[in-house]
Amino acid sequence: xxxxxxxxxxxxxxxxxxxxxxxxxxxxxxxxxxxxxxxxxxxxxxxxxxxxxxxxxxxxxxxxxxxxxxxxxxxxxxxxxxxxxxxxxxxxxxxxxxxxxxxxxxxxxxxxxxxxxxxxxxxxxxxxxxxxxxxxxxxxxxxxxxxxxxxxxxxxxxxxxxx
Numbered sequence: 001x002x003x004x005x006x007x008x009x010x011x012x013x014x015x016x017x018x019x020x021x022x023x024x025x026x027x028x029x030x031x032x033x034x035x036x037x038x039x040x041x042x043x044x045x046x047x048x049x050x051x052x053x054x055x056x057x058x059x060x061x062x063x064x065x066x067x068x069x070x071x072x073x074x075x076x077x078x079x080x081x082x083x084x085x086x087x088x089x090x091x092x093x094x095x096x097x098x099x100x101x102x103x104x105x106x107x108x109x110x111x112x113x114x115x116x117x118x119x120x121x122x123x124x125x126x127x128x129x130x131x132x133x134x135x136x137x138x139x140x141x142x143x144x145x146x147x148x149x150x151x152x153x154x155x156x157x158x159x160x161x162x163x
Contacts, residue, residue, distance in 0.1 A: 020045045020058075031090065032064035050074075066090065073100050087112075134158065 025036050026046055035042045041064035048056045055078055060068040069084040085094040092114065097106045103125065109118040115136045121129035132140035137159030144152050155162040 020047055022047065022049075033061045033066070034064065075100070131156070 021035070021042070021044065023046060026042055027034050027036055033042045033046070034040065043062050043064075045058050045060055047058040050056050054074065055072050057069065057071045059066055060070075065088065066086050068086070070080055071082040073079045073081045079100065080098055081100070082098070083096045084092055087093050089112065091112050092110050094110070095108045099105070102123075104123050105121070107120045107122070108116055111117050116133045118133065119129070119131050120127060126145075127143075128145045129143065131138055131142040135158070138156035139158055140156065142154050142156060146152070
């Protein structure tokens, strides 16, 4: 019975495991990523290492299209520094930056014109800053919480401070 469960587990891991390749194992044609070995559109990860041990960045592809690009901090542990997410047309939808030593992240959202539409900052999972953008200019309510926990709201219209 144990052998059967182990066999099922190993088989399922093989089915659901994702390819992880290096750049010499892929090529690009008309903006799509292909696996050199098969010539088929590639779905999986492409990783770049420094000194064979330190993962510098990785890209995730689905059916040849870049969906996620991850950059790692240069440290002894594998910790994410930045993540970029892409839509089906190859446009950047979202960027998340992380602080190395504390739980702090900055999230920026983009439209198909590559313009910033929203920026949010989180500290320990709590939103401490939020601002909407229009034509890459602050536009709407800017919300923030300072280090003492004081909440502030002000309004911007087309990049100009209103109140």
